[in-house]
Amino acid sequence: MGYQPSKFRLKKFYRYVQRVFSFQKHIKTLNDYRIAPDIPTEPMFEALFLCLLLRL
Numbered sequence: 001m002g003y004q005p006s007k008f009r010l011k012k013f014y015r016y017v018q019r020v021f022s023f024q025k026h027i028k029t030l031n032d033y034r035i036a037p038d039i040p041t042e043p044m045f046e047a048l049f050l051c052l053l054l055r056l
Contacts, residue, residue, distance in 0.1 A: 010050070 006012075017023045030041050 010053075013053075
């Protein structure tokens, strides 16, 4: 017995956040004032959010 790590745990959590909080809908409302950014705002915020969760 004990803790069994799952490689799908983060994916399940992300689906839960999407389902409960409509996470993607809120991310799409984010804007910044960069002109022609190389990295779009949405993926950058998602990456930072996941880093915050994982405390990297």
